[in-house]
Amino acid sequence: MTLEWQRDRDLTDANTLRLVCRADRYVAAETPEELQRACLVAHEQGWPLTVLGGGSNLVLGPRLGGLTVKPVFAQWWQESIDTDTVRIHADAGVTWHDLVMSVAQQGLWGIENLALIPGHCGAAPIQNIGAYGVELADVLESVEVLDPENGDLAVMSAADCEFGYRDSVFKRDLSGRAIITRMVLRLDRRACPRLDYGNLAECVGRPDPTALDVAEAVCRVRRDKLPDPTVLGNAGSFFKNPIVTAHHADALFHEYPELPHFALPDGRVKIAAGWLIERCGFKGVRQGAFGVHERQALVLVHHGGGEAAELLAFADDIARQVSERFDVMLEREPRVIGA
Ligand SMILES: Cc1cc2nc3c(=O)[nH]c(=O)nc-3n(C[C@H](O)[C@H](O)[C@H](O)COP(=O)(O)OP(=O)(O)OC[C@H]3O[C@@H](n4cnc5c(N)ncnc54)[C@H](O)[C@@H]3O)c2cc1C
Structure with a gap:
C-alpha cells in the first residue's frame, strides 16, 4: 500500500x-x-x-x-492468564475512554478510575495518565515501541518506562526516540474498587459497586467539574500539582491551613495547583482569547481566535504570580510543539 x-x-x-x-x-x-x-x-x-x-x-x-x-491502527484484544487475571493488548490508536468502558462492562478491574480521560492508548504511558488515586503505571505490564530512526520494534517493561507522577522515560531520555505502537495492561476479575479519593465513594453510592458503576461515577464527577473540550477548547490540567519538601509544606500550612495536599511516601508533599491559582484570583478570569475555567482553576480554556504564544504568556503570568505569592514553581503539563 x-x-x-x-x-x-x-x-x-x-x-x-x-x-x-x-x-x-x-x-x-x-x-x-x-x-x-x-x-x-x-x-x-x-x-x-x-x-x-x-x-x-x-x-x-x-x-x-x-x-x-x-x-490510527486501533485493535484491542484480551488474553486470559488465569482465573483472576486478564491481559489487555491495545494498539496505539485505540481511544482510551472506549477501552476503559469496554473492559469495565466486562467486569474487569484496574482502569475504571481513569474513565473519560481523552486521548489514545499510545499516549497514555507518555505522562503516565492518572486520576482519582490511580495511575496507568498501576496496571501497565509492557509497551511495544518503534525506534523512528531505524524502524526497529522493541518491548519495554513497566520498569523500563521509569514512571513517575505525570512522567515517564518517554518525556526524558526517550523523548522523540520512541513511538508507542501497543500497550499491554494486566487487569483483575476480582473486585478491587479504589474509592478513597475525594468524594468518589459517595458518588458511586453503593457498597458493592461493579467496575462499570465506578467508571460511570467517575464520568459523572468529571462531567460536572471539567469543561468538555468539544464545547470549550482545553487540554485538561494545564499545570502539574507541585511537589514540595516537608519543610516548605509546613511553612505553607502555617499560613494557609486549608491548602489541599497529599503526603507522599518519601516525605515530600503534593499540593493542589488549582488552589494556589484560585488564591491568586485567577479562577474564572478571562484574558483575551484564553481564560481560567470558572469551576476548575487548573484548566485553561480557549474561547477562540487565540494562538499558542498568547496562551503561554498567560500561563507564565499565572505561574509567576503563584511563585511570587507562595514560592512554589508551577510546571506545565501539556507538551508544547512548534510554539
Ligand atoms: C478535558 C481533559 C481532561 C484530562 N484529564 C486528564 C487526567 O485526568 N489525567 C491525565 O493524566 N491526563 C488528563 N488529560 C490529558 C490527556 O488527556 C492525556 O495526557 C492523554 O494521555 C493524551 O493523549 P493524546 O492521545 O491526546 O495525546 P496527544 O495530546 O496527541 O500527545 C501527547 C504527547 O504524547 C506524544 N504521543 C502521542 N502519541 C504517542 C505515541 N503513540 N508514541 C509516542 N508519543 C506519543 C505526543 O507527541 C505528545 O508529546 C486531560 C485532557 C483533557 C482535554
Missing part, C-alpha cells in the same frame, strides 16, 4: 485546545508498518517528526515543519 502523504494539513480539529495549526506533511498510519515507513522517510530526509495522538495534551504553534504522524 502506498502511504498517503497530506501536505499543509489543518490540525485545528486535531487538538482539543483548538489552536489553529497546519502541518507541512501529515500521515495517518493505518498499520505499524506504515508508521515504520513514514518514520524512515522522515529520518532519511532529515525532517523533524511529531507524533500525534488525540491531541488532548498539546499546545501547538501555528505550523509544524517536517512530518506529523498519527498512528
Whole structure:
C-alpha cells in the first residue's frame, strides 16, 4: 500500500485546545508498518517528526515543519492468564475512554478510575495518565515501541518506562526516540474498587459497586467539574500539582491551613495547583482569547481566535504570580510543539 502523504494539513480539529495549526506533511498510519515507513522517510530526509495522538495534551504553534504522524491502527484484544487475571493488548490508536468502558462492562478491574480521560492508548504511558488515586503505571505490564530512526520494534517493561507522577522515560531520555505502537495492561476479575479519593465513594453510592458503576461515577464527577473540550477548547490540567519538601509544606500550612495536599511516601508533599491559582484570583478570569475555567482553576480554556504564544504568556503570568505569592514553581503539563 502506498502511504498517503497530506501536505499543509489543518490540525485545528486535531487538538482539543483548538489552536489553529497546519502541518507541512501529515500521515495517518493505518498499520505499524506504515508508521515504520513514514518514520524512515522522515529520518532519511532529515525532517523533524511529531507524533500525534488525540491531541488532548498539546499546545501547538501555528505550523509544524517536517512530518506529523498519527498512528490510527486501533485493535484491542484480551488474553486470559488465569482465573483472576486478564491481559489487555491495545494498539496505539485505540481511544482510551472506549477501552476503559469496554473492559469495565466486562467486569474487569484496574482502569475504571481513569474513565473519560481523552486521548489514545499510545499516549497514555507518555505522562503516565492518572486520576482519582490511580495511575496507568498501576496496571501497565509492557509497551511495544518503534525506534523512528531505524524502524526497529522493541518491548519495554513497566520498569523500563521509569514512571513517575505525570512522567515517564518517554518525556526524558526517550523523548522523540520512541513511538508507542501497543500497550499491554494486566487487569483483575476480582473486585478491587479504589474509592478513597475525594468524594468518589459517595458518588458511586453503593457498597458493592461493579467496575462499570465506578467508571460511570467517575464520568459523572468529571462531567460536572471539567469543561468538555468539544464545547470549550482545553487540554485538561494545564499545570502539574507541585511537589514540595516537608519543610516548605509546613511553612505553607502555617499560613494557609486549608491548602489541599497529599503526603507522599518519601516525605515530600503534593499540593493542589488549582488552589494556589484560585488564591491568586485567577479562577474564572478571562484574558483575551484564553481564560481560567470558572469551576476548575487548573484548566485553561480557549474561547477562540487565540494562538499558542498568547496562551503561554498567560500561563507564565499565572505561574509567576503563584511563585511570587507562595514560592512554589508551577510546571506545565501539556507538551508544547512548534510554539
Ligand atoms: C478535558 C481533559 C481532561 C484530562 N484529564 C486528564 C487526567 O485526568 N489525567 C491525565 O493524566 N491526563 C488528563 N488529560 C490529558 C490527556 O488527556 C492525556 O495526557 C492523554 O494521555 C493524551 O493523549 P493524546 O492521545 O491526546 O495525546 P496527544 O495530546 O496527541 O500527545 C501527547 C504527547 O504524547 C506524544 N504521543 C502521542 N502519541 C504517542 C505515541 N503513540 N508514541 C509516542 N508519543 C506519543 C505526543 O507527541 C505528545 O508529546 C486531560 C485532557 C483533557 C482535554
